[in-house]
Amino acid sequence: MVEKIYSYRNSGNVFTKNPLVPEYDGEGNLLLKDIHHFDQMTAFNRSTNQAERIVHSKGSGCFVKLKITDPLSDITVAKPFQNVGEEYDGILRISTVAGERGSGDHSQLRDPAGTSFKFKTPYGVMDWVFNNTPIFFIRTGGIQFEHFIKSQKRSHKNWLGADYDSTQFWDYLTLNPESIHQVTYLFGDRGRPIYPYVNAYSGHTLKFINDKNEVTYVQIHVIQDEGTKNFITNDEIPMIGPDSDRAFLQQSLEDGKKFTWTCYVQTMTPQQALEFKYNVNDLTKVWSHKDFPLRKFGTIETTGAITNYFEQVEQLAMSPANLIMDGIEPSNDPVLVARLFSYDDAHRFRFNSPNFDQLPINRPLSTKCPYGNTTNPPVKVDHDPANLTRDGYMGLDYTSDYSYIASTDNSIKFASSKTCPMTGLTVPTHSKHVGSKYRPEVNTNQQGLKKQQVKDYETVKKVDANLSFMEGVNEIDIEQATALYEKVYNDEQKERLAQAVIGHASTARNSTVKKRVPQYWGLVNKELGSKIAEGLKVEYEYLSLKDYLESFERLTDDD
Ligand code: HEM
DSSP states (O other), rough: OOOOEEEEOOOEEEOOOOSSSSSTTTTBBBBBHHHHHHHHHHHHHTOOSSSOOOOSEEEEEEEEEEESSSSOTTTTGGGGGGSTOOOOEEEEEEEEESSOSSSOOGGGGOOOEEEEEEEEEEEEEEEEEESSSSSSOSSSHHHHHHHHHHHHHHTTTOOOTTTOOHHHHHHHHHHHHHGGGHHHTTTGGSSSSSSTTTOOOOOOOOOEEEETTOOOEEEEEEEETOOOOOOTOOOSSSSSSSHHHHHHHHHHHHOOOOOOEEEEEEEHHHHHHHSSSSOOOOOTTOOOOOTSSOOEEEEEEEEEEOOHHHHIIIOOOGGGGGGBBEEEOOOOOOOHHHHHHHHHHHHHTTTTTTTTTGSSTTOOHHHTTTTTTOSSOOOOOBBBBBOOOOOOOOOOOOOOOOOOOOOOOOSSOOOOOOOOOOTOOOEEEOOOOBBBBOOOOOTTTTGGGGHHHHHTHHHHHHHHHOOGSSOOGGGGTTTTHHIIIIIIOOOHHHHHHHHHHHHHHTOOOHHHHHHHHHHHHHHHHHHHHHHHHHHHHHOOOOOOHHHHHHOOOOSSOOO
């Protein structure tokens, strides 16, 4: 009979050996057979955990629940949105974008807040990988993303961040003026939010499809019920160090506080999208709430603090592709399309395995238990997910018996329905992948087949095909930034924005870049440009957008 268990290995076998005393021979030589000693040292060497996310590395999390209050069944057949009262457990991860895993939270920085949700529904895993701003800096896709992100991170020249050297931060933004709407948002008070007083926006447009094959263009908004709070105007929350936001979130939840959000969609018909002043595929624009009112569909509330950071937050693998399902298609926004590929690719690298989605925090409800139940009380899942990839490092759950599907009807189907011996619940299996049927005639226009079934296809096609914003910048790209500055910000907020820009850009080490900063802000508002020039002690000449774009000089060597 074992009196005290000192140590154990992952095998779960019992050892009574003192874990702090290594095994040694009679002459004091440590022994190769001391498996605990090896375990300890090898685990330590690998305990830097997995690689950091290349962006959004610093994140904090908590558990949440999404409740559908007002179904969207008239605009989509997507299963998670059909039934009033359905609830999905999930996790929220709030992150900074540019900093490393050990860098400061938002109270220390000017950076958007990544606000991503992973919901486990009976119909599969649904991720909302959103930001706290409804717009973004870029709009032509993954091809712009690395340039932009690298300009916001440490300088490759001296490895200093923008606090000490903001040259590349401002060089990139001022040379890409389509960023200006997002930057006007970022240097407003909301640019330094406090967790979890943040909103979350899809930013991108999605295409919802209903049972009549009608398309609705949709953006999702998740609005904090207590309003957003920020470090600038809220001194009741102590923000004192790099982990202040994370500490505040964790402590509040451990103290029993609940945070809540309301979820809405903004919608457009294809005809409205076609006639829209801006382009629904352009991520730098918002849709007016007056013309496209918010329609409520759900609520989110926090359900608890995290209890294991690595397992629950670090190992999360969010993917915009997990929002795409029957009834929800991506729009042709090039940034969204690039993201559909990028995240899973990043995960395969970050986890050094294609099987990251089998980790407990990432996998669908029904694969944790072969009988389809993960929670207590058990959740009834809609179907047994069939994973069609095989093997690889960390592979655990392959829920079908066969690794192939046939291009014609399969004689061998996926595993038949199983009944859980503990609960008696039956999990229907995936039966969709049954291959294709005999095609009586060759249709050379295969590509368009599915789309042509869509109602109002000609209009949808015109909306989807319009990516005219990809080249060049126009006055239309500045006016929402001007409206935000002039009509939304009050005088105090305007003054704070100017001072925030002056403080930030004062570390730019290149005179050409520094001089360009007020000209960039002059595009938003002439007087704002002049004030920023005064603060930066540089000459200022107001330039129209056309003159601004034609004025660029190459960098001088004085940096
Ligand atoms: C072409 C543009 C973009 C690319 C290529 C891109 C790529 C990435 C990558 C590679 C990651 C790290 C994934 C990981 O290792 O887990 C990431 C994280 C993230 N991105 Fe993006 N991103 C883009 C634009 C955006 C936009 C527009 C938003 C918001 C609307 C956004 C929100 C987020 C969030 C919230 C995370 C953190 C997810 C988490 O909590 O784990 N990204 N992005």
